[in-house]
Amino acid sequence: DTEVTQTPKHLVMGMTNKKSLKCEQHMGHRAMYWYKQKAKKPPELMFVYSYEKLSINESVPSRFSPECPNSSLLNLHLHALQPEDSALYLCASSRGTAYNQPQHFGDGTRLSIL
Amino acid sequence: KNEVEQSPQNLTAQEGEFITINCSYSVGISALHWLQQHPGGGIVSLFMLSSGKKKHGRLIATINIQEKHSSLHITASHPRDSAVYICAVTSSGTSGSRLTFGEGTQLTVNP
Numbered sequence: 061d062t063e064v065t066q067t068p069k070h071l072v073m074g075m076t077n078k079k080s081l082k083c084e085q086h087m088g089h090r091a092m093y094w095y096k097q098k099a100k101k102p103p104e105l106m107f108v109y110s111y112e113k114l115s116i117n118e119s120v121p122s123r124f125s126p127e128c129p130n131s132s133l134l135n136l137h138l139h140a141l142q143p144e145d146s147a148l149y150l151c152a153s154s155r156g157t158a159y160n161q162p163q164h165f166g167d168g169t170r171l172s173i174l
Numbered sequence: 175k176n177e178v179e180q181s182p183q184n185l186t187a188q189e190g191e192f193i194t195i196n197c198s199y200s201v202g203i204s205a206l207h208w209l210q211q212h213p214g215g216g217i218v219s220l221f222m223l224s225s226g227k228k229k230h231g232r233l234i235a236t237i238n239i240q241e242k243h244s245s246l247h248i249t250a251s252h253p254r255d256s257a258v259y260i261c262a263v264t265s266s267g268t269s270g271s272r273l274t275f276g277e278g279t280q281l282t283v284n285p
Binding site: 091108 | 214215216276
């Protein structure tokens with residue numbers, strides 16, 4: 061069982077829908093991440109939160125809106141997505157953002173945009 | 175040219191074989207990670223290395239900083255080892271949160 065829990069596991073939505081992806085960890089980690097992964101490609105970093113503040117935004121379109129309500133939770137709000145946004149969305153956490161602290165990944169949410 | 179190159183891209187082995195996956199990188203690094211991704215999607219961190227060698231069960235990871243090269247070895251391979259293995263690095267001078275990933279190696283172990 062992974063220590064980073066993502067819900068839902070699968071999501072199908074239309075281009076006009078609004079939905080949210082959720083990520084939770086109870087390891088006391090203070091850094092949390094969102095990645096996007098297309099088939100047969102490595103993950104691409106989207107956002108990093110450090111101590112509940114957004115520290116990295118990799119020029120992600122505004123139709124993706126992250127939120128970190130507290131140190132255990134990370135949300136990704138989705139609105140007006142495009143078919144090319146269909147992908148596996150992975151959440152990860154680490155104790156901090158120093159180089160020697162490995163990231164722990166969730167199982168991902170597989171998102172399909174109709 | 176990618177900053178992190180893995181070889182081979184695909185690898186098929188028979189159960190019990192010794193397996194080696196290679197990773198070369200072209201930047202100065204603070205740490206190198208080996209990750210495992212199963213078909214369901216979840217990623218597991220196998221090793222984090224900055225020098226030398228680490229062993230966990232049947233898995234061994236080595237790194238040669240001078241040659242900018244790392245290897246992941248699997249001894250006595252088993253079908254449950256079938257997965258994508260990803261090498262990732264944290265470049266020197268960048269935030270530790272920013273990983274640069276290789277393209278991954280798809281490993282299939284047949285019974």
